[in-house]
Amino acid sequence: MAEIKAAIFDFDGTLVDSEHYHYNSWVEVLKDYDAQLDYDYYIKTYAGTPSPINAKAIIAQFDLPISEEELIYKRERMAEKLVKESEVEFMPFAIETLDFFKEKGIPIYLVTGSPRNNVEFLLEKTGIAKYFEFEITRTDVKNSKPDPESYLTAIEKINLPKENMIVFEDTRTGVASAKGAGLECMAIQGNPNLKENVEAADKILDDLQQATQYLEKEGRI
Known part of the structure; x- marks a missing residue:
């Protein structure tokens, strides 16, 4: 080699x-739609995948009445907030x-x-x-x-x-x-x-x- x-x-x-920040940001955003994202399922299915791909899949999973762009924006603003408030x-x-x-x-x-x-x-x-x-x-x-x-x-x-x-x-x-x-x-x-x-x-x-x-x-x- x-x-x-x-x-x-x-x-x-x-x-x-930082994966828990990403998970918790989805959890907080999804509360507005009474949707719950299981942690183990998230880690196995969504961890490490960029927001645009995850947003599309999560909208389909929970049949959310929101555009991909809006969901991405909300999720990333929430992630920024959580990171700023916590130790990394x-x-x-x-x-x-x-x-x-x-x-x-x-x-x-x-x-x-x-x-x-x-x-x-x-x-x-x-x-x-x-x-x-x-x-x-x-x-x-x-x-x-x-x-x-x-x-x-x-x-x-x-x-x-x-x-x-x-x-x-x-x-x-x-x-x-x-x-x-x-x-x-x-x-x-x-x-x-x-x-x-x-x-x-x-x-x-x-x-x-x-x-x-x-x-x-x-x-x-």
Whole structure:
């Protein structure tokens, strides 16, 4: 296997433990329509998927009398509110992993299905913007994850052979996006019930520390 010269990270659920904000934002918005979204069903079905795709599915699931655009707007404003009011926690070994790649001199990039304004706010709030060479968000592409456009855009900007890049994702949609772009993808998923969601990944590991240890053992870093 080729040497790793670029590390590309997903954001929500891979670096930042923000999925509960997304879930709770849907819950709060759906209260206006007397609709209840089960957490386990949400995690298995909607986690890691951009709002436009989820909005369409949720409107159909609950037969909501609202347009996709309006539901997306309400959901994202609610998510912003919840994030601003709360402390943001990192996923296990997230900072250690970013430091690991930085110390090795390997450039780090961010590819996320979240909109740019949300991402920039969280990067500033958590203080990790300094790690990334650039960020590709949902705002920057026509078709976000699971479409490969986000990663294809990153590949073009990084300007290295694909075999020298590694992607870290945590959901089915993220893995599909990375693999669709022809990239090697490691799924970081510590929930046994969700590992089947990421079975298309090249490697499935419980946390980011396991990922860096594996890459070192393989002599790729």
